[in-house]
Every structure is written in C-alpha cells, then in structure tokens.
Amino acid sequence: MKTAFITGVTGQDGAYLSEFLLKKGYTVHGLKRRTSLFNTDRIDHLYEDPHVAHPKFVLHYGDMTDSTNLIRLIQEIQPDEIYNLAAMSHVKVSFDTPEYTANADGIGTLRLLEAIRFLRLEKKTRIYQASTSELYGLVQAVPQSETTPFYPRSPYAVAKLYAYWITVNYREAYNIFASNGILFNHESPIRGETFVTRKITRAAARIALGLQDKLYLGNLDAQRDWGHAKDYVRMMWMILQAEQAEDWVIATGKTTRVRDFVRMAFGQVGIELEFQGAGVDEKGYVKSCSHPDYQLETGKEVVAVDPRYFRPTEVDLLIGDPTKAKTKLGWEPEYTLDDLVKDMMEGDIKLMEKEQYLKEGGYQTLNYFE
Ligand code: NDP
Ligand code: GDR
Numbered sequence: 001m002k003t004a005f006i007t008g009v010t011g012q013d014g015a016y017l018s019e020f021l022l023k024k025g026y027t028v029h030g031l032k033r034r035t036s037l038f039n040t041d042r043i044d045h046l047y048e049d050p051h052v053a054h055p056k057f058v059l060h061y062g063d064m065t066d067s068t069n070l071i072r073l074i075q076e077i078q079p080d081e082i083y084n085l086a087a088m089s090h091v092k093v094s095f096d097t098p099e100y101t102a103n104a105d106g107i108g109t110l111r112l113l114e115a116i117r118f119l120r121l122e123k124k125t126r127i128y129q130a131s132t133s134e135l136y137g138l139v140q141a142v143p144q145s146e147t148t149p150f151y152p153r154s155p156y157a158v159a160k161l162y163a164y165w166i167t168v169n170y171r172e173a174y175n176i177f178a179s180n181g182i183l184f185n186h187e188s189p190i191r192g193e194t195f196v197t198r199k200i201t202r203a204a205a206r207i208a209l210g211l212q213d214k215l216y217l218g219n220l221d222a223q224r225d226w227g228h229a230k231d232y233v234r235m236m237w238m239i240l241q242a243e244q245a246e247d248w249v250i251a252t253g254k255t256t257r258v259r260d261f262v263r264m265a266f267g268q269v270g271i272e273l274e275f276q277g278a279g280v281d282e283k284g285y286v287k288s289c290s291h292p293d294y295q296l297e298t299g300k301e302v303v304a305v306d307p308r309y310f311r312p313t314e315v316d317l318l319i320g321d322p323t324k325a326k327t328k329l330g331w332e333p334e335y336t337l338d339d340l341v342k343d344m345m346e347g348d349i350k351l352m353e354k355e356q357y358l359k360e361g362g363y364q365t366l367n368y369f370e
Helices: 010-025 042-048 067-077 098-118 156-174 197-209 231-240 257-268 323-329 339-362
Strands: 003-007 027-032 059-061 080-083 125-132 178-183 213-217 247-250 304-305
Touching: 003 010, 010 027, 010 042, 010 231, 010 339, 027 067, 027 323, 042 059, 067 098, 080 098, 080 231, 098 125, 098 156, 125 156, 125 231, 156 178, 178 231, 197 213, 197 257, 197 339, 213 257, 231 323, 247 323, 257 339
Parallel strands: 003 027, 003 080, 027 059, 080 125, 125 178, 178 247, 213 304
Antiparallel strands: none
16 A cells, blocks of 8 residues: 655644545655644544554654755655645745745755655655645736746745746656645635634634624635635545646635625524625724624624735635646535535534533633634
8 A cells, every 4th residue: 555745744634635545545654843732633533553563644753944854754754645735824924934934835845856856766756746826826817727827926925836836847857746736725624723714714603602702804805716625635636646747726616705705604603794894994993894783782793804914915816727627637526615614614613612611611711813
C-alpha cells in the first residue's frame, strides 16, 4: 500500500485528507508544529498509539521554514505522495506577517521540491501543491479557469503565486510529478474559526443560544465560490492519480455574497435578517446593517460592520470554472451550499450547547473573538 506525507495535517484539509487516505489503506505521515498547547483537535480521532507495531497514522514535528527537517523526514518516510497543505492561510493576517508568509507558503514549497530532487525521488514521489483562487485576485475575467491570468492582491496570494510557479517549473525542469490544485474556498464544521463562514455560523449559534449579542464583520459584499472541504480533499487525491501532472481548478461554479451566507446561517436558527446597508459612515465609524426587528428579540441588532476586518486590497469576486476537473477526472461535488450551511450550523449548535452547559455550571467559556 501507498505512503503519503501531509504537511498541514492539523488543519481543516489535512484532517479530512488523512481520514480519506486512511480509509483507502494508505499509511499517512503528517507534519505538525510544536505548539505550547495541543493543536491536534481535528485529528485526535485518528490518533494511534505510537507503540503499536506498524502504525498507519504517524505524526512528526517540523516546520515549513526548516529545510533540514523536511529533507530528513522525506528521506525517512520515502513517500509515494506528498500533499503540501501547510501554510499561513489567513489572507488578512498575511498583511501583518508578510515575510513569514512568504517564507512558509512560498519558499516552503520550494523546500519540498528541492528535497525530492536532492533525494533523487523524482520517479517515486508525486507532489500536490495547495494553490488557491486568491491567485486570481483583481478580477480579470469570470468564471476563472486554468487559463485565466493571475493578479494576486495580498502577501498570502503573492507567496502562493511563487509556490504555484515553482511547482510548474520543477515539473518542467526535473520531470517531477508536481501538480497544482487551484482550489476555491472550501469550508466545513472544522473550518478555522476566523474565516468568515465559520465566524458566521459560530456567531449565529451563539446568538441563538444567548451566549453572544452581536456579530461584527468586514466587507459584506465580497463574493465567494464556496464548496465543502470533503469534496475538495477527494479531488486532491484524484489529481495525484491522474495520468500526468497538470494544474486543476476546483470550484462549484456558483458565487454567493458574504451577506447572503449570513442570511442563510441565521435562517437556520430562525433569525430572519434584513440588511439595511453595509459599511462605515463618512467618519469611518461602524454602521448598523442588520434590521432591528428580528423575530427572537425585537429591537436588537445582531450584525454590524467593523472596518478593522477590511483588507487593504480586497478580492471582490471569485467564481470558478471546474469543467476540466469534471470532464477529465470525473469529479463532481456532493454537497450544495445549502448542505454546507446546514452541516456547519449543526456542528456549531452542538458545540455551543456544550459551551452553554459549561457556562451554566459556572465554568469559564471562550470570550475571545476575531
Ligand atoms: P488551515 O489554516 O486550516 O491549516 C493550515 C495548516 O498548515 C495547519 O496544519 C497549520 O498548523 C499548518 N502550518 C501553518 N504554518 C506552518 C509552518 N510554518 N510549518 C508547518 N505547518 C504549518 O488551512 P486549510 O486546511 O483550510 O487549507 C489547506 C491549504 O490549502 C493551505 O495551504 C491553504 O492556503 C490552501 N487553500 C485553502 C483553501 C480553503 O478554502 N480552505 C482554498 C485554497 C487553498 P497549525 O495547526 O499548527 O496552525
Ligand atoms: P478568503 O477567506 O480571504 O477568501 O481566503 P475568508 O473567509 O477569510 O474571507 C472571505 C471574504 O469574507 C470577507 N469578510 C471577512 N473575512 C473574515 N475572515 N472575517 C470577517 O469578519 C469578514 N467580513 C467579511 C473577506 O473580506 C473576504 O472577502 C480563504 C482562505 O482559506 C485562503 O487560505 C484560501 O486560499 C482562500 O480562501 C481561497
């Protein structure tokens, strides 16, 4: 059976991909960072006691900024497939940490490719690079496909642009099976809490349960092509099983505004929202945007805009064209946006009910939001 090495194994996609590959019989090795608190919540259910003989799921300490660590691990593991999912993946945070983002997301990819070359694994090891729809940035054309020009709009996207092209270059120069998946936004109940969909579903659940009063968001008019992470990790694997290494757009082909995602999520807990407008007033102050008469508690506004969440340069419109993936690899997403919102809301309602229980028992609960 095959052996896979997943960087970013503790993240949303790393967790779903590990589950997927283990079910297929792979031995999965994952790269995790040393942190002062445990960071393995998403993969704890896959954990195997390292003392058993021939464990199928093995974690290794490491970091995308540490070449010698990556070379040593790849030498030891001798993977058939590498999935490079590790990244500082938050677009807004990349404006605060641009140099680190370039190092981890851009040069980190080079480090893996160099390890394959240096260890002479070109014929054995295939590599998947987690590229992104953020590469399209400032709209050049829609829907965005494999041939649409890139125009990155953040330090994150610029770092990922380097990673995209170095992957193509190593494929052409050294004949490495190296493919980019240009994935559009994909979400799930285990999405990071500071990405907009999860921030919304958590807040909708918390507000419905009386744990939080208000949700502050940034640009409500951005449009995203949102899919379910489970559908997208399946495609990562398909990309590495293809006959030849190529680059692939993975998307649903539909786009939705942030404000409409808000409406859908709150609708799941019986809160019908009407938006009065969005943004900040002429002095730059937060402007109310949700209708004050929502059905649970008249007179209370639940969504407002806070400019701290605006980005210095925004990506306004993403809508992908997944025709190539569908026709050449037979990929079809199983989840609709409605299914996704329901899945996320169910997850967060369960989680917040637990929190409510703790709060009623007098225990400290989460009080930090971003
Ligand atoms: P997450 O932010 O959930 O996970 C990122 C993972 O990378 C985490 O395991 C994180 O570790 C790890 N990581 C971050 N920095 C380093 C580092 N320096 N060294 C080693 N590991 C590191 O991202 P997703 O799972 O959502 O996304 C997976 C990949 O796909 C990322 O590269 C992202 O940029 C890309 N992508 C994501 C899309 C999406 O919509 N989700 C769309 C297109 C591309 P830790 O847990 O310790 O923080
Ligand atoms: P994105 O995802 O930047 O597309 O990157 P995110 O969910 O952070 O933002 C989507 C859109 O929502 C707007 N927005 C807010 N965003 C956040 N995070 N918080 C807010 O309060 C808020 N209010 C409005 C944003 O301005 C933006 O327009 C994600 C990441 O997973 C990347 O790693 C990946 O490459 C891309 O998706 C595809």
